[in-house]
Amino acid sequence: MLDRQRTGIVFNVQKFSVHDGEGIRTLVFLKGCPLHCPWCSNPESQRREPERAYNSSRCLTAAVCGRCAKACPTGAVSVVNGMIRFDRAKCTGCNACVRACPSGAQTVYGETMSVDDILRRVEEDGVFYSRSGGGVTLSGGEALTQPEFALALLREARRRHIHTTIETCGHYPTEVLDEACRSLDALIFDVKCLDSERHKRFTGVGNELILKNINHVFEHLPDLPVLIRTPVIPGFNDTEEDILRIREMIPKRPNVRYEALTYHRLGQPKYGYLGRRYELEGVKADDAFMKRLNAMLKAYES
Incomplete structure (x- = not known):
């Protein structure tokens, strides 16, 4: 089957994003995720089937x-x-x-779409990509839980000279990530916690495969631009020690960046739409702590 004919299950194609890669981008959200984070802002992404x-x-x-x-x-x-x-x-x-x-x-x-269907919509905004350095970002859920579809989408985007990025949780076979990276212009990779037991308690899976995969990128794709992100969640990883340990495991290279994300509840209403309970009801970010944390990270970079 030709890559442009490959189909997968997508729940949103969002245009004019400026927070998920370089420039102005179109985000393609694929269904399915191996993690079940209680703070997830896209709960509609977690299950593979339409909901x-x-x-x-x-x-x-x-x-x-x-x-x-x-x-x-x-x-x-x-x-x-x-x-x-x-x-x-x-x-x-x-x-x-x-x-x-x-x-x-x-x-x-969730609806079934082909690679050609998606890239036709992406290409509608080509003028914005060329002026801003933007392109397409695959997100989810976890895009690589639909590996054949996601890889075909990345390959076809590259053939059409569209800048490619993926946002990933990193939990899937290493060979899938390696192949994806061969068609990427940039990678956004979440590292949530280095304590595997705590990681499993909160997300449903340990972190061994995730850490193996990001280290594979550092070792075998040293020139790929990478942004490592950590959502700072109260009661899970909200200590300076947690965040600094993650930052220290990341090599200091000009093409590798790190960002700590402030917890938010923007996706909370969607839990109700799906008939689910939002487990972090009442939890709020500590703005003073995040200010101190970002100052610490800035000092670490100097």
Whole structure:
């Protein structure tokens, strides 16, 4: 099969991003992730299959609309006391309610797209990439949990002279990462914690494979531009010792950078749309600590 014909499951194609690689970029979010971080800002990315979601704040109400309940053949969407109710146990995934909903309250995260479909949308903004040094960034979830699709997408983007970057958690076979890096212009790699037991307790997996993979990049692809990122999560890795240990394991090279990210809850509402509980309810970032931490990291670089 030609790379441009390869298909995968994507839940968003976001244009005009300026925080996920150089310049102005288009982000392609692929479904599926081997980690299950409770702070994840894209919970709709974690499962590989498409997922139904319901956002009641966008609903026009049963009195005004009610089209979704009329369209549902199984009774998963119904009207109870004048309000729209969604019963996931009865849902078969036919998406009749999604097609009937005029406001986007009923939606589905995830659709099958081809490499050609995606890059056609990416190329619409080619003028912005050429002026800003931008391009396409694969994200998720974890893009490399769909390796054949992600690798085909990277290869075809390179053929079309589109700058390529990937945001990755690093937990998959080393040979997959190695092949991906051969088609990358830059790599964004998360290192969350060096304590494997704690890493497993919070994310569901240990960190041995992740550390093996980033060290493979440092050793075998020494010229690849790499940004190592650590989301600083209260109660997980929010000490100067945790962050400094990560920084010290990263080689000091002009093409390798490190960034500590402040915890945020921007993705919290989506847990409700998916019928899940946000486990870090009430947790807030310590702004004073982050200020001290960034000052420490700046001093480390000097």
